[in-house]
Amino acid sequence: MADVKIERKDSVMCAYVSGEIDHHSAAEIRETIDRALIAKDINLLTMDFGGVTFMDSSGVGLILGRYKLLSALGGRLVIQGTPPSVNRMLKLAGITKIIEFKGETADETC
């Protein structure tokens, strides 16, 4: 139901997530991202939610999990392209202040 495409350039990685994010698909997305993160020394991960058509609270866990992992690795997480339904979930979760949304500088987004 969900899909994730990984693009890497030097220490910057972008993960394009699409489809439906639930507990089932979040596990697959997490594994794909973490495998790529650990294989290479990444200090900026951008997660793009432009193609997401459904997300329950498992998506919040997915974001928080990557946030913590990046912090532990000394890197940063940036979120972009979140559709209204995802924004609503992030607001409800109260993580819009913790998590960094698409920065002003072009080099940190995909």
Add this chain to the structure above:
Amino acid sequence: MADVKIERKDSVMCAYVSGEIDHHSAAEIRETIDRALIAKDINLLTMDFGGVTFMDSSGVGLILGRYKLLSALGGRLVIQGTPPSVNRMLKLAGITKIIEFKGETADETC
């Protein structure tokens, strides 16, 4: 799930069917068309299937029923805009030779 829009001009009537045609919605579509057919003296009914996203054999019954009604009233039925899935059903039903598809003359289509 399904919708039907009726347009009439003199003795010519067009019915634009859209959505999913099953036994449930076919009953509603039939009532709408037949009410309009009987209210005015119609001798050409064009049924447009351009917006149909699903059709089971109830749709064949719907077409055959209108075909018979029109014949009884001394009128004609023309079918147009059938998507591939509808064509497949009509072929399986073997009614593509009985039923008239969109004619060459512009005045009998919507």
Add this chain to the structure above:
Amino acid sequence: MKPVNYVKFTFLSRSINESFARGAIAAFAAQLDPTVEQLADIKTAVSEAVTNCIVHAYPADVGQIQITAAVYENERLVITITDKGVGIADVEAARQPMFTTGGAERAGLGFAVMESFMDNVKVRSKLGKGTRVTLIKQLHMREHTSRPLFCAA
């Protein structure tokens, strides 16, 4: 053979539930990654079988319809549609194209559609007891194609 996954559901023989039934089966069949056409075939066959319960099995009253769907290891999808309605006197005759007891608005094509759109159709029926239709479709997992994506990071 034991199914890898299955679902069973029960609902009333109201015509509004025809779309529910094929929608629910489509949601279940999605795990087999069917093509758009395969999914349309399955939905159409289920719609025919459920309509038959509503129109023929319980002609005068509202009864219960039970559906089961099971996925087997070889990607075989097996769906049963069961009613406790009037039953079919002569199953062989009922399966003939154009045969209908349903009046002018029924085309008599339900079974023909099920047979044409599925790989195998079984019908068990007992007069006064009800009918079970089994629909079988063999699906093959398609290769996942990845769309190319460019990241200008």
Add this chain to the structure above:
Amino acid sequence: MKPVNYVKFTFLSRSINESFARGAIAAFAAQLDPTVEQLADIKTAVSEAVTNCIVHAYPADVGQIQITAAVYENERLVITITDKGVGIADVEAARQPMFTTGGAERAGLGFAVMESFMDNVKVRSKLGKGTRVTLIKQLHMREHTSRPLFCAA
């Protein structure tokens, strides 16, 4: 009050069935002609409740999940999600936002989402026996708007 329409379904606590469950409920709820947002709310709440059965109720094995959905005359939709799993020791504590026993990848927001997206959420649970979550949403039939169509016949 008796429901106008209802469905009951049973399936295995496999994570692949999360999407099936919300898809099936969406197909059932469609008869109430919900807005896109109402449908998304219902799907999300069901997804949370079903995920809880899969993750928490049956942490080590595969169990059965039962869902019922009923429509009442006043366009009230009542959904129950029932498991026979481990149960919840302290329901009040479990319902608090951020409370989770599920580890780092669970946000502890399942109940908060259900409460925010539905009109009423009830939880009954017994340790070692299982849990039933009831989700209630009041829908209002919208006016059907007709798109204008031109026929040059």
